[in-house]
Each structure stands twice: as structure tokens, then as C-alpha cells.
Amino acid sequence: MTSELVFVGLGLSGVDGMTVKALNALKECDKIYAEFYTSNLIGTEVSDLAEFIGKEIHVVYRSEVEEGHDIIEDAKTMRVAFVTAGDTMLATTHVDLRIQAVMEGIPVRVFNGISIFSACPTCLGLQPYKFGRTVTLPFLERNYQPKSPYDHIMENKKRGLHTMILLDIRAEELRYMTAKDAIEWLLAGEEKWGEGLITDKTLLCVVSHAGAEDEKVVAGYPRDLLQMDLGAPLQTLVLPGELHFMEAEALVDFAGAPEEIIQDDE
């Protein structure tokens, strides 16, 4: 029998957000596993996906993927797909699964999906070359707030770089951090550490449902954004660094940023 493990990124939204080649590969698989705890497919139910591909989908939880046992065992004698929202291989557990497959001599193919890593700059018209390291903000637990995300954004800012700020997801608890939570996180951090990362005049950008039909893109100052409708999770926050003239223009035109961000001296 065929032995194979096929990794597929489904993209950000809708059953039709995957590539044509990924769809064709999935149709040829004997069994499809899916995890939605590292990200979620916007506006889509698992049943929609199963119908679109024409195959049953086995949703697996974090612990099952981390163990990997069933998936690897099945892939020894079948063509097995492991699908995720966004791109594949961007979470450590996916890489671990692939390493296990290689160790077992199971052939692997990878079908990339649209990722927030390119969709987010695209939505905003910000140059992807000017993003520094990406930061993830965690939910505050018992009021413990780690300083490292604040420091990492600050390091990027000092170098004139943009920061993409990913927001915590606990899909198994149906908890998705919102952009407003994230802005409050940064304001609380500023109050605590006071290094000038975020002031009343710091421009922030919010992308909700990137790439979906109901995508929403907003740019503005922190206190203004907290008063506005920013859409629903999944959301991404961006703290821009120095803006090229064209980037500033794009933020005004695509995201409604205040016109004063366009410097007259260009």
C-alpha cells in the first residue's frame, strides 16, 4: 500500500482558500486529520471542509498531535493528510510530526497555505522586508505579564522596523485574544515599564479576518481604536516602525489612518 504523510496549509478563510494543488492532493488521500488549535479557518465549519474535499475529516487535539501516534501509524500504510489553517509547519508540533515521519521512512509532501505572515503586510500595504521579529502576546494569567514581547517590539521600533503582533489562541477553550485586549496589554505594559514604546500618538494597525470577505483593516491611535469597531478575532495587531511615504499613503487609503502620518517633507 501507499505510505505517505501530506502536510497541507488550508489558508486563512473559506474552503476555497487552499491552493488548487492542495485540494487535488487531499482528494487522493485515504485519511485526513485536522488540527485547529494553532489557528482557525475563518467562516468555515469542519463539515463544509469535508464536503468540499469529499472526505471525512478527523479533528485532533493538541495532545494527540504532540503524541502523534495514530497519525504516524496510519501513514505507514496509507496516504494520510495532516491539515491546519494558515500555513503548515509553522508550529513546533508540525515540525516534530514531520521529523517522526522522516525517522520512520514515511515519504512526506508539503503543500503550503496562505499565512498571516504574508497576508498581514499585504492587507496594510506595509513592506514585508521592513518587519522585524514577530511577537506573540499571551493572555494575562493571574496578572502576570511577561516583559519580553514589550522588549522585542521596542527593539524592532528602535531599528525602524514594523512588528506583527500575533494574539493568543486557546481554541480548545474557545478563547481568542482580541485586538482590544492586545492594545490594553500594551498600555498596561507601558504604565508598568514606561520606556516609551506606546504613547497617545503611537500608530497601531488592526487586521481582522485577514483575506476573508469580511476582512477589516483599521489604523489609528490607541485610545481611538479602543472606541471603534475593530471586527472580530482572529485579529492581528501591527506596530509600524518608520514609514516609507508609500506605506503611510497606503495606511491612510486602505486602513483609514489619520492623514497627519503622511509627512509633508517627503
Next chain:
Amino acid sequence: MTSELVFVGLGLSGVDGMTVKALNALKECDKIYAEFYTSNLIGTEVSDLAEFIGKEIHVVYRSEVEEGHDIIEDAKTMRVAFVTAGDTMLATTHVDLRIQAVMEGIPVRVFNGISIFSACPTCLGLQPYKFGRTVTLPFLERNYQPKSPYDHIMENKKRGLHTMILLDIRAEELRYMTAKDAIEWLLAGEEKWGEGLITDKTLLCVVSHAGAEDEKVVAGYPRDLLQMDLGAPLQTLVLPGELHFMEAEALVDFAGAPEEIIQDDE
């Protein structure tokens, strides 16, 4: 009549590398413009693409896109698509075109494509969160070698971050910088500036034809890589920063990196 400008990223390789929703959108367009000077669709001719979509494709050159006149004029009275390899909106001229459309009141839709920005970390099993700013290496002209790429990679390295190094493309002259050119570039830079960015024991990763069926992924030391078959352009070079245990394991298993990069003290 319908007025619309639809931006589509075709992905990295093959006609089937675009998303299902992008394909459906293209089938509904009245006119399709394509530019292949910022990137190229691996293993695919324009005629294959035209046949796959079932529409004629008008290939445009850099100057025509920068001017934008025909595209914008057509989009006032038709549903016009502007397609590129990789993702869309990652080049300044795309953003400029979109700004012009917004200014003219032309409705815009964006269909993301698979980008090297997520495919490259995926191929290698490197965590995307640990990449610093991306660098582009230019062809050396009259032996002038700018120092900024060297400095930017160095800054990333000092912070333990990986650097994705994009290689110069002059599609209109059919010139594509190779990974070997890029390694020579770095070695020449080291000889000139001597700040210890690259030594005989600096691990480098080369990704050729990312996401294509003939994708090739190799990791090794500079002098060894120069002796090996690294595949053909389009290629991307990565200079990794500090490696997590799982990343080191992945580079050994997926890219044939020397086993000594796996630290025993983990």
C-alpha cells in the same frame, strides 16, 4: 459595466499553486494583466497559465506597471486582474497601483498567494517567529558592494534571529542571482569588513524552487555548499541564528545539515 481591480498572488510554482478562490475570481475577470519581473512562476509558461484560467494574459513590464495607466483605465469599465508570482502587494509598485485604484474610486479585491515569506521557513522547519528583518542581496555592479545587507544580517545574528536572504532578480534581462553567487557575496563581504558574520563553520541553508515538485533544500558550511549541486534559481539563502533543538533536528533531517549542529547539552 463592472469596474474592479483584482490583485492575485499566483503562488510559487505551477498553475495549480494559486488558491481555489483566486482561480474562481480570475475566471470572472474581463482582462488579465501579469507581471513577472518581481518574481517568476517556477516551471510554468504564461501559455500554461492562460490555458488553465481559460483567458488571455497580457504580460506587462516594469515601466508599464509603474506608470499604471492602461491597467487603471481598463479597471474603470471592466473587471481587471493584476497577477504576480508569489503573493501580491509585496512590491511597492503593487501598493502604488492599489492606491491609484482607491483614488479613482475603483473597487479593489485582494487574493493572497503563497509567498516565500512563509514557504521558506516551512521548507526548513525553522520557526517563523525567529526570523529578523529580511535582506535582499543585489548583484555586484562595477564591484560596488553595499554594506547594509551584511549589517542587517549581523544585527539579526547578534539577537539570535534567523535571516531570510532574497536574491536579486532582473527578469527582463533573464538574470537571476544564484545561491552560490550569494555565498560568494557574503564571503567577499567578510573579507572586506571582517566582523565575523560568516566563518568556515557558519551554517547556511539554501532553498531552491520552494514549494515546487523539484524543491531542493540543503544546509551546510559555506565552502561545502559551493562544491555541491544546490538546484537552480529561484533560490533563497538563510543564515540561521540560534537554533532551538527541534530546528536543528529539522535541518539535519530535512536539509542534510551536519549532525554536529545538534547540541548534546539540550
